[in-house]
Amino acid sequence: MTALSDCVVVVTPRSFGAHDNGLRQELETEVGEVRYWPGPLSAEELTPLVADADGLLAGLDEVAGAVFEQAPRLRVVARYGVGVDRVDLEAAKRHDVTVTVTPGANANAVAELTIAFLLALARPVTAGRDRVRAGQWPALQGVELEGRTLGLIGLGRIGSLVAGKARGLGLRVLAHDPLVEESELAELVPLGRLAAESDFLSLHAPLTGETRGIVGCSLLERLKPGAALINTARGELVDEAALVWALEEGPLRAVALDVLAEEPPPADHPLLSRDDVLITPHIGPHTMEATTAMGRIALDELLAVLSGRTPRFAL
Template sequence: MTTTLITTPTFARHSPDPWELLASAGAGPLRPCENTALPPGELLSRIGTADALIVGMDAITAEVIEAAGRLKVIAKHGVGVDTIDLAAARARGIPVVCAPGSNSRAVAEYTFGLVLSAARGVTASHGAVAAGEWPKLFGPELAGRTIGIVGFGRIGRLLAGYAAAFGMTVLAHDPYVTETPGARSVGLDDLLTRADVVSLHLPADPDAGPLLSRERLTAMKPGALLVNAARGGLVDEDALAALLKDGHLGGAALDAFAHEPLPADSPLRTAPNVLLTSHMAACTPEANRAMGVLVAEDVVRVLAGQPALRPAA
C-alpha cells in the first residue's frame, strides 16, 4: 500500500481537489493531525511507512530523511523549501517539489495590507476603540514615499505594482535578478538608508544569520517601517524590538518569526508600533487550492515513476 503522509493541517482545507487527486491515484493520503502541525516526534515515528511526504513549515532534517526508508518524494505545500535539508534528500535520491507561484498574489496583497495598516495605525486604533478609547492617530500618506523591496521574484514584482499604483517610488534589491521592471535596482545597504518602507520577500539562510542584522536595522532610515511576510530568520528580532522601543524605527508589521508560534517571552510582544500576525499571508482559499493541486499532481507523478513538473532544486 502506498501512503502519503501529510503534516500540515491546511492541506486541501478549502478544496477537495488535492485530496481527491491523491486518493484517485492510490496514493493513500493520511493526515494524522487535523488542526495542528504534526509534532516532530510523531513525524519521526511515522515517516518510516511513508512513500510520499507533504509538509508545511516542518523542519525536514537529515534525521527525518534518514528515517524515511520508503520515501520517494517530499512536497512543500507552498513555495519556500528552506526548512527542508535538500542536500540530505539529494543524497538519498529523493526529489523535492513545491508549488511556485501558487500563493504569490495572496502574499503580495496581504503584504500591502500590512504596509497600509502599519503606516496608518489601523490595528492600534482598533485596539484602542475596542477598549473604550477614541484616539486620532496620524500616519503618513504613501504617495511620494519610497518602498524598498528586498527579493524581486513573483511576490516582489506584484507588490511593486501595488506600491506604484499608490504613487510610491520603488527600489528593489535582488542579487539573482538582472531586470527589475517597475523598480530601480540598488544595493541592499543603499536601499535600507533610502526606503521609508522596507519589505522582505526572499528565503532565509539559517547558516548565514539574519540578513537584517542589528547593524543593518540601525542603518535604516529613521522612522522607517519594516514589513516581513517571508521568513522570520531574516531579521534580528531582539535588535528590531530595541530599535522600535528607542524610536529609531517607526514601526514593523511581521507575519513570520524565527520561532513559531511566537514565544511568550519574545520582546516583539511588548514593542511599540508593531503589528504581529500568525504567518497567514498565504491563507486564501484560492492559494490553498492551487498549492494543494500542484503538489498533489507532482506527488502522483513521482510515485508513478515520472519526473516532477515543479522540482524545488
C-alpha cells in the first residue's frame, strides 16, 4: 500500500476549500501531490487524470467503469455530496475502490433553496423585478402559502427538513416515500393522491432505476389544476418533454428547477425561454456552510481510506 505521504490525489469540486483554505492546506500537507482539475468532468476527461492517482475527491464527475479500469492505484472516490448515480459502484467494487459520501452536509442548504423556490412560485418576485427594470409598475397577483398543500416525493434528510420548514409557514404537508413507514412531519399518502391534492409538488428522491422519470405524463396529468413543481434533487427524475406539455396543455402553472437532465443545458433547451419556468444553475448545495461541511467530511473520508483506516460513510 502506498504511504500517505506518497499518494497522488485529484480534486475536482470547484468549491473545495473556497471558504476554509485550511482544507486545501491539510490535504496538501498530508499527501504527496494534489492536482486540482475543476469539474464536473466526463469519464473521457477524468480517465487520464486519475491514471496514476491513489484518491479522487469527486464532485458531479462521471466516474464510469473505464475510469476504474485505467486507474490501477485508485483506492478511494470521496464523493462531495450524497448522490452516486454518476459513479459506477459495481466497477468500484470489482476494482476494490472505496466510495464515500458526505451525508447531511448540504441538506439544510438544499432545503432552504426549496423554500425559496416555494416563495418565488407563490409570489411573482422575479417577474416583478423584470417589469420594474423595464420601466413598469404593475400590481402583480400572487397566492399565500398558509393553508395550501405541499407534496413531497421523498422524505429523507432533505425532504424532512423541507417538511418542517414548510409546516412553519402554515402549509399542510403530504409525502410519498416507499422507504418511510411513519412520520410526524408529513402525512404519508400514495403517489396519485399526492399529485391530486398538492398545490406545490417538490422532489427530494434519489435517482434510481425506480425514480428515473417518475415525473412523467402519467403523473403530471394527475396534478391538481394550477399546481407548481419544484426540483432541487436530480434532473433525471423529470421527463422534461412531458414537463413542457404539462405547462402548455396540462394542469401545471409554473416550475422551479435547480437541476436539469443535461447540465449545463443547450442554448435551445425548450424550458429556458419560458416565463413560467425558473431555472438556477444547480446552486442548492452551494452555501458557505454546506461547501465547508462537505469538504471537511470528504477530506476526512479520503484520508481515512488512504491511511488504512475505516471511513465513516463508505457505501
